[in-house]
Amino acid sequence: MTRNARFIDERITLKYGTGGGSMRALIEQVFAKGLGDVGDDGIGLAAMDDGAAIRIGDQYLVIATDSHVVQPIEFPGGDIGRLAISGTVNDLAMMGATEPLALTCAVIIEDGFPRDDLKRIWESIRATCEEAGTTIVTGDTKVMGHGELDGLVLNTTGVGLTKRLVSDAGLRAGDKILVTGTMGDHGLAIMATRNELALETTLESDVAPVHTLVRRALDVGGEGVVALKDPTRGGLSSALHEMAEKSGVGIILDETAIPLREEVRAVGELLGIDPLVSANEGKAVFGLRPDCAEAVLDAVRSHPLGRNAAIVGECVSERPGFVVLDTGFGSRLLAEAEGELLPRIC
Amino acid sequence: MTRNARFIDERITLKYGTGGGSMRALIEQVFAKGLGDVGDDGIGLAAMDDGAAIRIGDQYLVIATDSHVVQPIEFPGGDIGRLAISGTVNDLAMMGATEPLALTCAVIIEDGFPRDDLKRIWESIRATCEEAGTTIVTGDTKVMGHGELDGLVLNTTGVGLTKRLVSDAGLRAGDKILVTGTMGDHGLAIMATRNELALETTLESDVAPVHTLVRRALDVGGEGVVALKDPTRGGLSSALHEMAEKSGVGIILDETAIPLREEVRAVGELLGIDPLVSANEGKAVFGLRPDCAEAVLDAVRSHPLGRNAAIVGECVSERPGFVVLDTGFGSRLLAEAEGELLPRIC
Numbered sequence: 001m002t003r004n005a006r007f008i009d010e011r012i013t014l015k016y017g018t019g020g021g022s023m024r025a026l027i028e029q030v031f032a033k034g035l036g037d038v039g040d041d042g043i044g045l046a047a048m049d050d051g052a053a054i055r056i057g058d059q060y061l062v063i064a065t066d067s068h069v070v071q072p073i074e075f076p077g078g079d080i081g082r083l084a085i086s087g088t089v090n091d092l093a094m095m096g097a098t099e100p101l102a103l104t105c106a107v108i109i110e111d112g113f114p115r116d117d118l119k120r121i122w123e124s125i126r127a128t129c130e131e132a133g134t135t136i137v138t139g140d141t142k143v144m145g146h147g148e149l150d151g152l153v154l155n156t157t158g159v160g161l162t163k164r165l166v167s168d169a170g171l172r173a174g175d176k177i178l179v180t181g182t183m184g185d186h187g188l189a190i191m192a193t194r195n196e197l198a199l200e201t202t203l204e205s206d207v208a209p210v211h212t213l214v215r216r217a218l219d220v221g222g223e224g225v226v227a228l229k230d231p232t233r234g235g236l237s238s239a240l241h242e243m244a245e246k247s248g249v250g251i252i253l254d255e256t257a258i259p260l261r262e263e264v265r266a267v268g269e270l271l272g273i274d275p276l277v278s279a280n281e282g283k284a285v286f287g288l289r290p291d292c293a294e295a296v297l298d299a300v301r302s303h304p305l306g307r308n309a310a311i312v313g314e315c316v317s318e319r320p321g322f323v324v325l326d327t328g329f330g331s332r333l334l335a336e337a338e339g340e341l342l343p344r345i346c
Numbered sequence: 347m348t349r350n351a352r353f354i355d356e357r358i359t360l361k362y363g364t365g366g367g368s369m370r371a372l373i374e375q376v377f378a379k380g381l382g383d384v385g386d387d388g389i390g391l392a393a394m395d396d397g398a399a400i401r402i403g404d405q406y407l408v409i410a411t412d413s414h415v416v417q418p419i420e421f422p423g424g425d426i427g428r429l430a431i432s433g434t435v436n437d438l439a440m441m442g443a444t445e446p447l448a449l450t451c452a453v454i455i456e457d458g459f460p461r462d463d464l465k466r467i468w469e470s471i472r473a474t475c476e477e478a479g480t481t482i483v484t485g486d487t488k489v490m491g492h493g494e495l496d497g498l499v500l501n502t503t504g505v506g507l508t509k510r511l512v513s514d515a516g517l518r519a520g521d522k523i524l525v526t527g528t529m530g531d532h533g534l535a536i537m538a539t540r541n542e543l544a545l546e547t548t549l550e551s552d553v554a555p556v557h558t559l560v561r562r563a564l565d566v567g568g569e570g571v572v573a574l575k576d577p578t579r580g581g582l583s584s585a586l587h588e589m590a591e592k593s594g595v596g597i598i599l600d601e602t603a604i605p606l607r608e609e610v611r612a613v614g615e616l617l618g619i620d621p622l623v624s625a626n627e628g629k630a631v632f633g634l635r636p637d638c639a640e641a642v643l644d645a646v647r648s649h650p651l652g653r654n655a656a657i658v659g660e661c662v663s664e665r666p667g668f669v670v671l672d673t674g675f676g677s678r679l680l681a682e683a684e685g686e687l688l689p690r691i692c
Contacts, residue, residue, distance in 0.1 A: 010462075011458045011461060012489060013489070014489050017455070017487060031453070031482075033468070035471070049484075052448065052450070056402075064484060065484055065501070066486045067453075067499075067501055105377075111358070111360050112358070113357065114356065118358060126379070135381050136381045137382050138395075138409055138410060141362065142690075145496075148417075150494035155501035343489065
């Protein structure tokens with residue numbers, strides 16, 4: 001019996017969209033049933049990784065998809081368009097495909113949505129594609145009635161090719177955990193905006209494509225980079241729980257080493273949201289063999305998006321599937337996002 | 347100046363989702379601006395085809411995406427799950443990729459949606475994947491609040507490989523137009539259900555994956571199959587208008603040759619909806635060189651989904667971009683779906 005073997009409620013509620021255990025149970029018990037097999041040499045639906053991988057000749061075709069329902073659609077540091085492109089480029093990179101080949105974008109618009117808002121979002125999409133060195137090759141347009149959809153929803157799907165796959169499940173005892181920068185920025189920037197705290201803080205989303213940073217780390221760390229994960233919904237906590245569970249290791253997290261912006265800490269305390277369960281949209285979590293950890297850390301820190309990178313934890317054979325937070329004064333189990341705290345964060 | 351060079355209104359309304367000229371103008375003037383270039387040897391966003399194609403080695407990677415917002419989510423002859431899988435498999439086939447490699451499925455669920463309804467839709471997805479010989483390799487799950495989304499929205503994106511691409515723009519004067527079966531079934535089945543006529547008719551959606559039918563036609567017709575299109579939103583009329591405009595030909599349609607179910611004709615008359623602007627979800631439109639047209643017709647008719655296939659029109663050099671309906675008593679220009687008649691049809 002896995003941690004996901006929980007009961008699915010009679011009605012699907014907001015907690016099934018938070019990126020935590022309820023969502024994984026829904027995927028495991030409903031969505032992945034009888035679907036998603038790609039053979040032994042690939043990554044399919046049951047792996048619940050950042051995307052899928054299918055062997056084609058001497059390489060892998062990596063595919064990742066995300067729907068974006070963030071509210072508000074424009075927020076400090078970004079907008080739904082930048083979020084969609086970055087999110088998909090990052091999902092591909094987390095599988096090892098750091099050169100996005102192409103994206104698709106399907107848009108669903110609420111009847112009455114302002115044309116100029118749509119144009120502004122699209123300009124952000126175009127600029128983020130240019131920044132990421134990719135483009136949108138095909139799309140789809142739907143309009144739903146007023147009261148049937150709130151605003152604008154985007155789906156982006158991406159494809160990339162790679163010779164080497166990196167899963168989120170390659171950890172063993174002794175491996176190091178690296179984060180590429182400060183944690184919780186995106187989620188708390190959104191929550192600050194929704195709670196009308198935006199004017200009182202300089203808090204911004206970290207939303208950005210990080211594939212060139214990941215490429216640099218893979219170039220330096222090689223086979224020593226054993227796991228990669230995008231700490232989006234559910235934040236660092238859900239990412240580490242998934243990595244720990246799939247790898248069958250425990251993770252000891254050094255709280256004092258985790259990079260946090262002072263504003264993120266302050267807004268988190270004000271709103272009662274732990275930055276470690278809050279979404280990131282321009283960060284990565286790496287699992288590293290100990291002998292390459294320092295070299296990868298240096299490489300990541302040399303990238304503009306990785307200057308605050310830090311090694312924040314270590315894998316152990318005890319408590320497989322759990323994440324222990326070492327606070328410096330003692331230790332406790334790290335909780336996962338659950339319940340209905342953070343809907344429409346991405 | 348093309349037919350799509352029309353003004354985009356200050357607010358995006360339902361007519362921009364109907365598959366007609368307003369939608370094409372929105373794509374051309376907003377979505378495709380500065381995006382979607384795949385080089386000379388491929389099909390990108392500006393082509394506004396059923397999907398995109400990118401050269402990889404000696405073959406093409408074909409990608410197609412669709413969001414599905416159909417209402418009601420279960421209808422005579424199918425449901426949103428079968429619609430999503432069939433729609434994406436068919437889009438790939440219309441580019442020449444008749445063996446779908448893999449699909450993604452991203453789901454957005456309204457808070458409070460019944461678990462058992464979701465399970466039933468997913469069983470339909472699984473069964474349609476099995477029928478189509480493909481699977482869902484990765485996905486995404488979001489939940490939106492009550493009042494923010496009506497029911498359930500699916501996005502499916504598909505990938506396939508093909509050595510030969512077929513666009514929707516290869517027509518020249520003298521070519522024949524073939525439809526693989528009766529027209530308008532899906533759209534009028536949905537509209538009958540919404541108007542509570544379902545109990546009084548036996549009308550059913552035609553929703554089905556037609557890739558094996560397309561493969562059979564390509565095997566027989568070879569290079570003589572010069573254009574392929576999925577007559578979904580906007581029906582046969584929009585499909586032919588797009589094909590005519592892109593190819594720079596006129597199309598003369600023989601009204602008496604178009605296969606129509608008696609119930610479709612009757613419900614269409616009752617509701618004031620022309621079956622020729624009504625969506626199909628298990629049909630294809632072929633453009634054929636005249637010397638292979640009869641052989642392809644025989645091949646299509648030998649397939650269970652093509653028994654009612656017919657040659658319904660011919661391309662001419664006059665009136666490029668227009669479709670003329672020959673009624674047997676005279677002729678008139680065929681209109682396209684426009685306005686807000688048919689929202690959430692797929």
